[in-house]
Amino acid sequence: MAHIAVDIGASSGRLVVGEIKSGKLVIEEIHRFANGFVEKNGTCYWDINHLLHEIVKGLAEAKKQGYQSVTVGVDTWAVDYVLVDENGNRLQEVVAYRDSRTDGTIEKVSQHIDKKEIYQKTGVQFLSFNTLYQLYEEDKELLQKAKHILLVPDYLGYCLTGRAVTEVTNASTMQMLNVKTRDFDQDLLNLLSLKRSQFPPFAEPGEELGPLLAERFPDVDLPECRVMTVASHDTASAIAGTPGQGENWAYLSSGTWSLLGIESADPVVSELSLEDNYTNEWGVFGTYRFLKNIMGMWIMQEVRRHLPVDFTFAEFVDEARNVEHFRQFVDLNDDRFLNPSNMVKEIQAYCQETNQPVPETAGELAACVYDNLAIIYAMAIRGLETMTGQAIDRLHIVGGGANNALLNQLTADMSGKTVYAGPFEATAVGNIMMQMIASGDIGSLEEGRELIRHSFPLQSFVPKEQQAAKRIEQFDQHRKGEKV
Numbered sequence: 001m002a003h004i005a006v007d008i009g010a011s012s013g014r015l016v017v018g019e020i021k022s023g024k025l026v027i028e029e030i031h032r033f034a035n036g037f038v039e040k041n042g043t044c045y046w047d048i049n050h051l052l053h054e055i056v057k058g059l060a061e062a063k064k065q066g067y068q069s070v071t072v073g074v075d076t077w078a079v080d081y082v083l084v085d086e087n088g089n090r091l092q093e094v095v096a097y098r099d100s101r102t103d104g105t106i107e108k109v110s111q112h113i114d115k116k117e118i119y120q121k122t123g124v125q126f127l128s129f130n131t132l133y134q135l136y137e138e139d140k141e142l143l144q145k146a147k148h149i150l151l152v153p154d155y156l157g158y159c160l161t162g163r164a165v166t167e168v169t170n171a172s173t174m175q176m177l178n179v180k181t182r183d184f185d186q187d188l189l190n191l192l193s194l195k196r197s198q199f200p201p202f203a204e205p206g207e208e209l210g211p212l213l214a215e216r217f218p219d220v221d222l223p224e225c226r227v228m229t230v231a232s233h234d235t236a237s238a239i240a241g242t243p244g245q246g247e248n249w250a251y252l253s254s255g256t257w258s259l260l261g262i263e264s265a266d267p268v269v270s271e272l273s274l275e276d277n278y279t280n281e282w283g284v285f286g287t288y289r290f291l292k293n294i295m296g297m298w299i300m301q302e303v304r305r306h307l308p309v310d311f312t313f314a315e316f317v318d319e320a321r322n323v324e325h326f327r328q329f330v331d332l333n334d335d336r337f338l339n340p341s342n343m344v345k346e347i348q349a350y351c352q353e354t355n356q357p358v359p360e361t362a363g364e365l366a367a368c369v370y371d372n373l374a375i376i377y378a379m380a381i382r383g384l385e386t387m388t389g390q391a392i393d394r395l396h397i398v399g400g401g402a403n404n405a406l407l408n409q410l411t412a413d414m415s416g417k418t419v420y421a422g423p424f425e426a427t428a429v430g431n432i433m434m435q436m437i438a439s440g441d442i443g444s445l446e447e448g449r450e451l452i453r454h455s456f457p458l459q460s461f462v463p464k465e466q467q468a469a470k471r472i473e474q475f476d477q478h479r480k481g482e483k484v
Helices: 048-064 104-112 113-123 131-137 140-147 152-161 170-174 188-191 234-239 273-274 298-306 313-321 343-353 362-388 405-415 426-439 445-455 468-479
Strands: 001-006 012-021 025-032 039-040 043-046 067-075 081-084 147-149 207-211 224-229 249-254 257-264 279-282 290-293 394-398 419-420 458-463
Touching: 001 048, 001 152, 001 224, 001 234, 001 426, 012 048, 012 426, 025 048, 025 426, 025 445, 043 147, 048 067, 048 152, 048 234, 067 152, 067 426, 081 131, 081 140, 081 152, 113 188, 113 273, 113 445, 131 152, 131 170, 131 188, 147 152, 147 170, 152 224, 170 279, 234 249, 234 257, 234 279, 234 290, 234 426, 249 362, 257 362, 290 362, 298 313, 298 343, 298 362, 313 362, 313 405, 343 362, 343 426, 362 405, 362 468, 394 405, 405 458, 405 468, 426 445, 426 458
Parallel strands: 001 067, 067 224, 249 394, 394 419
Antiparallel strands: 001 012, 012 025, 039 043, 081 147, 207 224, 249 257, 257 290, 279 290, 419 458
């Protein structure tokens, strides 16, 4: 049987079909579409109807290509939600996490429940757009009318099948689940005046959600579809699709965001992990993704958007190879880079304010971003080793950012770890793998990862840089406002 991953990110979505042929997992993209939030009356929204339309359109394309019977799994980004009334109707447009409504909300919430207590309960890092803070700012009348509060992939699954669930890997990003009880924390629900019943029952990755209700789409010729609950947070799918083996490896899921961490049997909740803002998100088969959330290729997407000449991402890499590196040290995790009106000007302003050379050309801007991401990655790995007591000797970079050989090498240089890049389509691969496990095509996560290693080439990068410690020290001094 063929399996279709519906993989939707912040800037695009696609449907990818996967099958085992001659002992290898073979994937093919069959439909791609644009995504992005739009601003209306000062609020940023997703077009959720557009996403559902494109999913159905992609499934119709699968039927045209001869796929009569398939399984389907949906993954998207995290934290954003949909309010649904008792009749199954959506109560409002879906607000995007980069909206400014939660600016300062962490401080508001911490006046009711101390940040340390929230972290001890949830083990989740403090990000201004976490669902906890979005719901705190939500219209209280709308919240009371909501029968279901569904994260985006769960809502799309609900539209396809009529069944409402709360998939655990995505739900864990909300900063509302208690790591001890593995359920919604009652104190946080009370703070929001919400009931546990407004969140549908949990579903684990690898469960069958139900058949697609073709009668809801009478004008479309669709294949017979069994919808599966996969790791619906795209990062959780990407980590499931990471070909790590044994121990002492870390992952970097490199896309719009960079998620760097380890797969752990237990959460890591400590004073140090709180101080350094590491998070414990739930993974497949009861694991935890202990990781650091880092600004990723979003920075370059925005740099590209605001340059007068359009560069491809490959051209940015070529331009960056021809300029001097490590001329600027910029903390790209600063909130000022979350959604500035002009990313180029924001980077340049940061450099001016910190008395550093101002990057002007495309190559200088790209080098600035790549250099500092590599440093931030290296510091995050060092943090992982300190907090877990586990030595890391190799880093698997997966996702679209793994195509960037220059950044891969810089990351190896700064971290001192051997980097393995690939597969580039790890999210779709992990999505498909969980469908295969649910369908009985493969028996376990380990078997799935062995299949991935056998099916996709990996490129290795060995550390070469001799001044990594100096670069990291310079970065840290700038971040702390010290004179270099």
